[in-house]
Amino acid sequence: MNTIFKIIGRYTIRSSSHNFTISSLRKASSMPHNVPKLKDQSLLKTNVAYVNGEWVKAQSGKTFEPEDPSSGKIIGHVPEFDAADTQKAIDAAYAAFPSFKTTTGRERSKMLRKWFDLMMENAEDLATIITWENGKPLTDAKGEVTSAANFFEWFSEEAPRCYGDTIPASIPGNRIVTIKEPIGVCGLITPWNFPAAMITRKIGPAFAAGCTVVAKSPGETPFTALAIAELGHRVGIPKGVINIISSLDKTPEVGELMTTSPIIKKVSFTGSTGVGKLLMKQGSSTLKKFSFELGGNAPFIVFDDADLDMAVAGAVASKFRSSGQTCVCANRIYVQSTIYDSFAEKLAAKVKEFKVGGGYTEGVTHGPLIHDRAISKVDAHVRDAEKKGAKVIQGGQKLPDLGSNFFQPTIITGMTSEMDLASEETFGPVAGLFKFETEDEVVKLANDSEVGLAGYFFSRDLQRIYRVAEDLEVGMVGVNTGLISDPVSPFGGVKESGFGREGSMYGIGEYQTIKSITYGGMGQPLQR
């Protein structure tokens, strides 16, 4: 194959305590595009972003080119928005807010419901786009479309039910009521691992609350967000209410504007802890309200009283979903010493059954990682563990014959706390198995982390189940299950995994303020 390497998209983010260099070393292929067929080709928006109800280009005319992680081929061109372009989107959202906030919950509910319906009607095309730009197998992509649309359905049901309270006052004659108001223009920033669900999980509640939004799509996977915007356009969402912008190299300046603009009242961010810290620092100048869904390092504990087959199935689901690229993926798998070898053996047997390949290929269970940086991190974690005495019992290697972003689903035994995987989120298909002896010891190990997003454990001892679920320092616990994502369940973390909750009955509150109104001189006797 005639390929050349070039660096596109390189930027450095600096804060006093963190330096990050995000560079994209991408394969530019001279092979022709391999364009998957869509039933409705107009869902694939190239060269344009969605601002004020219109499809627009960047003022500079600049674009960037996301690539299919399976083949390395360019998918299409996307506008490189800078601060000036972003300001136009913010202004549009600001202009739309006064009118949109006066719509009734029922009106917003109907629009969201219609948007949900259109997503489901176009599920196949949306899934095709997700697989194309993210790489996940088509079956997983279809599952993501349903889960993404479910956020619109759920919040369409919440929109008409934004109740306030009546509160008995301490002062005679005073009457207090509270009303919930939309916070205003919101800035939303989402990652590439769920190109549809991460964005609908934010737009759904913001829209239901009556907020207008500027959403920056992920540089790696902007096309799904744009297709969802197109469906919103067909719903007839008023212009300026939803604005979807895109950037790659200009991301830091776009992020800086979103976090410092006095117009934007709230930023909801899903991504890495490092970028979250930077955004929060920037946002302090306007005391912005934030929600942060950040990185995790999930402990997954198997006690010796667990149903072993159930625990293996849970580990497969939690560790290897999206090839290990979800923020709630098990990262440290702790297995009690008496069952350690049999668990490892059973897990290896299941993982051997995986079929790795391109997301459109029939029977493929696991796709590529998103880019070369992800591959490098995964490889580094495996090599580091090996160097420090662990043993790779399954996989452990890149799969260059499939493409440069493929890695074997991997199982490592003999893991210890000194290995990099113990303290860093791998975000890839590597299951590192740690041995433990007692409950007390493993809970301490599990909590020995700066982050606390999800945690899992398997046991059949009822008292232990209550005890450990309450002892784990995380925002979400899976007991005897490896799958905890559900639009009706509050999603979010503690410690440096962030704050705020998405989905559920709490999700809409992130986009509202509570106003209390005190009425004086009420309840006085009638003057006759």
Ligand SMILES: NC(=O)c1ccc[n+]([C@@H]2O[C@H](COP(=O)([O-])OP(=O)(O)OC[C@H]3O[C@@H](n4cnc5c(N)ncnc54)[C@H](O)[C@@H]3O)[C@@H](O)[C@H]2O)c1
């Ligand atoms: N807690 C959750 O719900 C959740 C969900 C998915 C991913 N994540 C986390 O996200 C990370 C993986 O995603 P990633 O590597 O793409 O994260 P990332 O932080 O690099 O990027 C996430 C988003 O932030 C944008 N971004 C990057 N720098 C920015 C800046 N200076 N200003 C504004 N926006 C900026 C990116 O373009 C992208 O849209 C992992 O740590 C994972 O755990 C968390």
Ligand SMILES: O=CCCC(=O)O
């Ligand atoms: O990466 C985020 C996880 C999303 C989910 O599990 O629904």
